[in-house]
Amino acid sequence: MSYRHDVRLAGEGGQGVVTGGLVLAEAAAVYEGKNVVMTQTYAPQQRGGSARAEIIVSDAEIDYPKVLEADVLLALNQEAFDRYHHQVKRNGVIIVESAHVGGEYSGHIKVLKVPLEEVSCHVAGTSQSANFVALGVVSEISDIVSASALRAALRARLPQQVRQMNLKALNAGVLLGRNMKRT
Amino acid sequence: MAEKLPYIQDYLRSKKRFPTVWCPGCGIGIVAGGIIRGIDRLKLNKDEVAIVSGIGCTGRMPVYMDFNTVHTTHGRALAFATGLKLAKPSLKVIVLMGDGDALAIGGNHFIHACRRNLDLTAIIVNNNTYGMTGGQQSPTTLLGARSTNAPYGNIDQPFDTCFLAKAAGAAFVARTTTYHAGEMERLVARAISKKGFAVLEVLSQCPVFYGKMNRMPTAVEMMQWFRDNTSTQDVVGRIRRGVLVDREVPEYGDEYRKLVGSAQEQKDIRERKKSPATVRLAGPHEAVAVEHEESEKSAEVAKAVEVHGRK
Amino acid sequence: MPTTIKQPKQSARFMQGNEAIAEGALAAGIGFFAAYPITPANEISEAMARELPARGAVFIQMEDEIASMAAVIGASLGGLKAATATSGPGFSLMQEQIGYAVATEIPSVVIDVQRAGPSTGQPTFGAQGDVMQARWGTHGDHPIIVLSPSSVSECFALTVRAFNLAEKYRTPVILLADEVVGHMRERVSEFPVMEVVSRARPEVHPEWYFPYDNDLGDVPPLAAFGDGYRYHVTGLFHDKSGFPTQRIDEIDPWFERLFHKIEGNTDDIVEVSEEGTREAEIVLVSYGAAARSARHAMKMAAADGKRVGLLKLKTLWPLPEDRIKELARSAKGFIVVEMNRGQVRLDIERLAAGRAAVEGVHRFDGEMISPTSVLKAIEEF
Numbered sequence: 001m002s003y004r005h006d007v008r009l010a011g012e013g014g015q016g017v018v019t020g021g022l023v024l025a026e027a028a029a030v031y032e033g034k035n036v037v038m039t040q041t042y043a044p045q046q047r048g049g050s051a052r053a054e055i056i057v058s059d060a061e062i063d064y065p066k067v068l069e070a071d072v073l074l075a076l077n078q079e080a081f082d083r084y085h086h087q088v089k090r091n092g093v094i095i096v097e098s099a100h101v102g103g104e105y106s107g108h109i110k111v112l113k114v115p116l117e118e119v120s121c122h123v124a125g126t127s128q129s130a131n132f133v134a135l136g137v138v139s140e141i142s143d144i145v146s147a148s149a150l151r152a153a154l155r156a157r158l159p160q161q162v163r164q165m166n167l168k169a170l171n172a173g174v175l176l177g178r179n180m181k182r183t
Numbered sequence: 184m185a186e187k188l189p190y191i192q193d194y195l196r197s198k199k200r201f202p203t204v205w206c207p208g209c210g211i212g213i214v215a216g217g218i219i220r221g222i223d224r225l226k227l228n229k230d231e232v233a234i235v236s237g238i239g240c241t242g243r244m245p246v247y248m249d250f251n252t253v254h255t256t257h258g259r260a261l262a263f264a265t266g267l268k269l270a271k272p273s274l275k276v277i278v279l280m281g282d283g284d285a286l287a288i289g290g291n292h293f294i295h296a297c298r299r300n301l302d303l304t305a306i307i308v309n310n311n312t313y314g315m316t317g318g319q320q321s322p323t324t325l326l327g328a329r330s331t332n333a334p335y336g337n338i339d340q341p342f343d344t345c346f347l348a349k350a351a352g353a354a355f356v357a358r359t360t361t362y363h364a365g366e367m368e369r370l371v372a373r374a375i376s377k378k379g380f381a382v383l384e385v386l387s388q389c390p391v392f393y394g395k396m397n398r399m400p401t402a403v404e405m406m407q408w409f410r411d412n413t414s415t416q417d418v419v420g421r422i423r424r425g426v427l428v429d430r431e432v433p434e435y436g437d438e439y440r441k442l443v444g445s446a447q448e449q450k451d452i453r454e455r456k457k458s459p460a461t462v463r464l465a466g467p468h469e470a471v472a473v474e475h476e477e478s479e480k481s482a483e484v485a486k487a488v489e490v491h492g493r494k
Numbered sequence: 495m496p497t498t499i500k501q502p503k504q505s506a507r508f509m510q511g512n513e514a515i516a517e518g519a520l521a522a523g524i525g526f527f528a529a530y531p532i533t534p535a536n537e538i539s540e541a542m543a544r545e546l547p548a549r550g551a552v553f554i555q556m557e558d559e560i561a562s563m564a565a566v567i568g569a570s571l572g573g574l575k576a577a578t579a580t581s582g583p584g585f586s587l588m589q590e591q592i593g594y595a596v597a598t599e600i601p602s603v604v605i606d607v608q609r610a611g612p613s614t615g616q617p618t619f620g621a622q623g624d625v626m627q628a629r630w631g632t633h634g635d636h637p638i639i640v641l642s643p644s645s646v647s648e649c650f651a652l653t654v655r656a657f658n659l660a661e662k663y664r665t666p667v668i669l670l671a672d673e674v675v676g677h678m679r680e681r682v683s684e685f686p687v688m689e690v691v692s693r694a695r696p697e698v699h700p701e702w703y704f705p706y707d708n709d710l711g712d713v714p715p716l717a718a719f720g721d722g723y724r725y726h727v728t729g730l731f732h733d734k735s736g737f738p739t740q741r742i743d744e745i746d747p748w749f750e751r752l753f754h755k756i757e758g759n760t761d762d763i764v765e766v767s768e769e770g771t772r773e774a775e776i777v778l779v780s781y782g783a784a785a786r787s788a789r790h791a792m793k794m795a796a797a798d799g800k801r802v803g804l805l806k807l808k809t810l811w812p813l814p815e816d817r818i819k820e821l822a823r824s825a826k827g828f829i830v831v832e833m834n835r836g837q838v839r840l841d842i843e844r845l846a847a848g849r850a851a852v853e854g855v856h857r858f859d860g861e862m863i864s865p866t867s868v869l870k871a872i873e874e875f
Contacts, residue, residue, distance in 0.1 A: 022679070029508040029681035029849075031500035036508065042618060063790035064865050065678055065783075152500040179508040196726075200737065230722050235568070246726055246737060251719040253571060254738075256594050259564040262556065266565030269552045270526055270572025271720045292564075295557040395724035439552070446547035 001059035005144045006067040009055075009131075010084055011076025011097075014047040015109060019157075020074075020131035021053025024138070027153035028057045028145045035064040050079060057144050072142055075135050076100055076116075085109070093141060095134055112137070112180060119176065120169050129169030136173020147174045193249075194219045194229070200247050206241060206314075208394075208402030214308050216242050217364055217385070218277070221371025233274045235264040237284035240315050240389075241308040244279050258288030261296040261350030264303050272436050275304070275375060282309040283321040286342050290322070295431035297351030300380045301435040306371070307344055307382065310389040316393025326344070329396040344384040349428045354379030356428035360386040360409035363424065373426070379434045386413070505684045511649040511675040514682070515579070515605060516541030518653025521600055523690055524812070525574030526552045528565040530584060534673040535607040538579040559584035563591035563604065570600045571727065573718030574782070575657055577603035581673075582611045582624055585631070592666050593632030594729045599664040599706070599716070599844060601693055603656045608782075609863035610860035619860025620673030620783055622735040622833040628668045629811050637756035639667045640811040642781040646680035647808040651688065652808060658691035660762060663755050665715050670810060671760070672833070674783035674862060696723060704734040708747045712755035754813060765808040766817065769795070774803030776875055777821050780831040780841055781807040784863055788831040790869030802872055818845040829871050834858050851875070 007024065009017045018040050029036035037056045041066040043049025054067045069089045074080035077100045085094055087108050098113040105111050114137060116130035121130075132154070150170055158166055195201075205211050222232060234245040243254035253395070255263045260278050268276045285293050285307045296303065312330060313319040320330035320337045321343065327336045329450035348356045355377040359367045367385060374381040387396060388405035399405045414421040517536050519527070527542040529535070539555070544825045546553040552569065556562040562578045571574040580588065585606045608624045609828035624631075628640045639659050643652045653669055660667040694715040696703045703723045707714045719724035728736040731745045739745065756763065769792070771777050780788035784805045795802040805821065807813070821828070827850045830839040839854040846852050855871045857863045 025679060026508045027500075030502045030506050032683070033506055036679075036681050038508075039674065039677065044617065050845070062680075063786045064862070065674065065680075065786055068861055068865070095723075105719075149500045156502075199735075229724060231720065233719050246728070249724060252723050252726045253568075253719075254565065254730070255567075256590055256725070256729060259591065261561060261570075262561035263568035264570025265554070265556070266526065266528060266559070266570075266576065267572045267719060268568075269554065269565075270569035270574045270576075271718070274572070274720045291557055292561055295561070372512035439547075439554075443547045443550055447550070450548040 002058065004056060004058040004060070004062070005071045005142070006069060006089075007055040007057070007072045007074075007144060008067045008070045008084055008087075009053045009074045009076075009078030009134075011051055011074075012079075013042060013049045013051045015051065015076045016128065016131035017051040017076065018042065018053050021055055021066055023132070023150060023157050024135055024145055025055045026157060027149035028051045028055075030156075031149035031152045032145065034059060038064045039065050052080075055060050072138055074138070074143065076130070076134075077101065091142070095137055097130060112141075114176065119172050123172040124165035124169045126165065129166050132166045132169040133173035134173070134178065136170045137177040137180070140174055140177025189237060191216065191219055194222065196247055196249050203247060205223060206391045206408065207411055208292075208388065208390040209240065209314075210310060210385075210389070210402070210406075211240055211308055212243060213361040213364060214241075214306070214367070214385050214387060215247065217367035218244075218279075218306065218371050219248065220368040221375060224368065224372040225375060227275055227375075231273060231275055233264075233267060233271075233276045234279060235276060236259045236279040237281070237289060238315075239281040239284045239313065241281035242284060258284055259292060260284070261289060261292040261303070261305065262418050265296065265299070265301055268301055268303055269436065269439070273382045276302075277304045277306065277375065279309050280305065281321075282307060282323040282344070283313045286322040286344060286347070294347070294351040295350050296380055297353040297382070299435050300352060300354055300432045302378055302380070304377075304381045304383070304441045306374070308387045309344060309384055310387045310393060312389050312393040314389045314392055318389070318396065324393075327394070331392070331396075335486075345382070345427050348382040352432065353382045353428060354430055354432045354434075355381035355426070357382070357426045358386070358422070358424050360406075360413055360424065361388060362406040362409040366424065370426070377429070379432055407474045506681055506836050507683070508679055508681050509646060510537060510677060510679050511643070511646050511671060512537035512607065512677065513541055514646045514649035514685075515653045515669065515671065515676070517685065518542065518650040519577055519603070520545060520549075521650070521685065521688065521690070522654045522803075523575050523692070524551060524577055524657070526566065526569035526576040527578065528554045528556050528562040528569070528576070529578050529580065530556055530559045530562050532559075532677050534579045534609055535579045535581050535584075535605065537676070538605060538607070545587050545832065555749045558868055559587040560591065563588040563595075563602075566602050567591060567595050567598075570602050571719050573721070575601070575603075575661065577605060579605035581607050581609045581617070582627075583614065585624055585627060589627070589631040592668075593634060593636060594639065595666040596632065596636045596752075597634075597729050600727075601660040601664055601716070602666045603653075603660050605653070606670050607619060608670065609674040610673075610858065616672060616860040618673065620675075620833065620862065621858050621860060622670075622672055622782055622784060622837070623858055624670060625810065625832070625834060625837040628670050637665070637753050638811055639663070639665060639756060639809070640670050641667065642670045642800075642810045643675055643808070644782050644785040644806065645675065646678065647682050648683065648808065649675060650682075650685045654688045654690070655765070658689070661691045661693040662713065663759070663763075664693065665756065666714055670782065672691035672783045676718070683730070695721075698768075700724065705736050705750060706732060707734045708751045709810050712751060712758065760812055760814075763809060764812060764814045766814050767806045768803070769804045771803035771805055771821060772791045772824070773801055775801045775826045776872055777825045777828050778802060778804045778831055778868070779807065779818075779828050779838065780804065781810055781838070782833070784831045784833050787863040787865050788868055790865035791820065791831075791872065794865060795872045801870060807838070813838075813841055813845070815845055818842060819847075822846040822850040825850055827853065827875060829867055829868070829875065830854040831863060832856060833863060
């Protein structure tokens with residue numbers, strides 16, 4: 001039986017939604033040889049405005065390139081959560097940035113509130129790598145892509161100056177995810 | 184009967200295309216003669232000359248001339264010529280336009296051609312009107328002049344073609360008239376010889392429309408007006424003729440070829456730098472080290488994670 | 495801590511449709527590219543600006559889309575394979591020059607990465623509203639070739655094909671992509687090496703060269719300016735030499751050939767992909783991004799035991815008229831799936847001519863058509 005994983009990353013421009021999506025997609029496509037399609041939607045401005053990346057990973061041919069129901073939703077701000085949390089599979093996972101997404105959620109879908117930016121600050125010295133902390137978590141809590149493929153894709157995609165800090169963030173995310181699986 | 188034809192015949196498609204579409208008294212034929220004499224002065228190979236024109240009475244000129252000729256769309260001749268010249272830099276590309284063609288519908292292309300400074304020769308035949316469509320006012324129609332679309336007099340401020348070309352950056356700008364045929368021939372040759380974007384404005388007569396509606400119903404009267412109201416010196420009340428601008432500006436084709444050189448150099452360097460694998464792969468120790476170093480710190484942060492919803 | 499560093503899988507690449515279009519143009523031997531910035535086609539220009547100078551070819555950003563298309567035609571007349579890329583608003587501006595290229599029979603490729611419209615619309619959202627503009631955007635009766643890719647690998651292959659058809663038939667060819675396909679990234683393996691076609695050049699003595707000779711078959715050879723064949727090109731009706739003519743006995747044969755070179759070669763020009771159409775009760779007809787929704791729905795329907803097929807139009811114009819007529823006899827009906835209000839559906843209705851029912855699933859607000867809405871249409875058919 002073939003599988004199809006739908007991943008949606010959403011937030012605002014400048015939060016690295018598209019870059020993160022690209023690394024995730026390239027990791028699965030180039031380093032794991034899976035079929036991957038990625039689409040993105042963004043507002044006209046390069047910073048601010050809503051941004052969204054959608055990645056489909058499958059061992060079969062992918063036709064419809066957009067998310068049908070997400071296996072994983074990453075919501076980096078409240079708007080992203082409000083807009084997309086109801087388009088997640090029953091056994092899917094929502095990862096939210098705890099600093100920007102508040103309120104209690106009592107639905108049937110697993111929501112992980114993670115201080116992504118805080119972790120990013122802690123290990124990388126900047127909140128800018130929160131997207132890669134999130135990818136690290138995704139690699140551990142799902143079968144979508146492995147951490148080692150993410151690392152390889154990150155190295156290939158990102159420029160030298162920001163490679164190390166983002167690798168640190170990614171690795172921290174991996175540990176976070178591992179921890180979550182244990183709890 | 185083997186009478187030797189005048190040399191101008193060498194440049195005309197005389198057997199095929201004549202008589203011309205132009206009205207009696209029209210100045211465009213004089214301009215065509217001036218262009219051919221200018222080209223002959225330079226002894227250019229006919230295969231190496233391309234004439235590009237737009238739409239209008241002037242746009243019909245190339246069909247009579249035995250070169251590589253293309254009669255394009257209204258206003259766009261300069262854009263076609265830009266593509267042609269960049270594709271075949273060995274061609275001498277001469278662009279023939281009327282005043283409406285070059286300055287109204289083609290105004291955008293005109294100022295950008297001046298700015299870009301590609302090696303083209305733009306000859307603008309300015310008869311102050313749209314002759315082919317029946318004598319409407321153009322961007323060079325004088326204030327108060329009448330046209331079929333300005334029966335009460337023109338209230339649109341006219342352009343000064345040469346000032347516009349100068350301000351937009353053309354390397355060479357000159358003006359002449361159909362009365363000054365000898366001067367025209369010399370200026371055509373100079374404009375073609377100029378490396379860069381050269382503009383030659385030729386004031387020409389349209390006695391059938393512009394002249395008739397503005398109390399100069401014959402070609403002779405209009406050409407006399409050119410004689411009496413223009414000068415090669417700066418004289419108040421007279422239109423200046425001759426070379427107005429002749430300056431050295433980097434030519435676009437040369438600049439592009441330099442760019443090609445540096446792009447190829449950079450590409451060679453990039454390819455030499457590239458390792459056989461397309462992606463730089465770090466040794467395993469590097470990632471392990473990072474992961475190990477950060478593990479302590481991250482573990483404590485990990486406790487902060489809350490799980491909501493389904494557990 | 496065990497960490498293994500992953501090696502890239504051999505020859506796997508992850509790339510965008512627009513990048514694949516640029517690669518296709520390079521593979522086809524493009525020598526000249528002119529464009530004006532516009533979303534969502536910019537990645538094509540950016541790739542061209544990066545790649546062409548290093549190959550000694552020309553990239554130029556013109557002052558607008560009108561100039562871009564005009565420069566493309568000028569460069570093609572200078573002997574280079576030439577293209578431009580744009581989106582709806584720019585495509586509208588190019589129409590007059592596209593007609594000029596049709597009438598003067600100058601090879602050229604126009605890439606339109608469609609966005610939602612009319613007017614400024616939604617620059618970053620996909621749609622397929624330019625289908626009829628691609629067919630009839632320029633004035634006057636004329637034939638045209640339009641291709642429509644629905645995947646990143648098709649972006650490459652159909653771009654090469656667009657250049658090949660333009661050169662072979664001396665005509666502008668429109669590659670009608672859309673924002674979804676242009677911006678979508680997909681895993682692709684190495685692109686295939688494709689046959690590359692270049693225009694036929696005259697071999698006769700210049701005295702005997704007629705650029706529009708109707709007696710030389712569908713497509714007379716085209717000389718480049720500067721190659722010693724001095725001839726005339728005009729958008730006016732012209733005779734075999736290229737000179738303007740008003741003689742009906744010269745105009746009619748030219749028109750006849752102009753149409754015949756496209757309509758008489760549909761076997762070569764028309765490309766479709768069919769799945770399950772032979773046994774299908776319902777045939778989905780789709781193209782571009784919408785074809786992905788249609789195919790997804792087809793598989794869902796097949797899983798429910800329904801006999802649904804897909805006719806995907808890679809060549810949009812001319813349509814595979816004979817094939818659609820055949821299917822109108824064998825199937826119960828068609829569902830046309832397209833991101834517009836039914837621009838191809840009109841022609842499917844014409845071709846079905848009452849023999850088969852024709853329904854449509856249409857959406858044109860910038861969002862893709864969901865597979866479930868297609869499935870619903872199948873169930874309700």
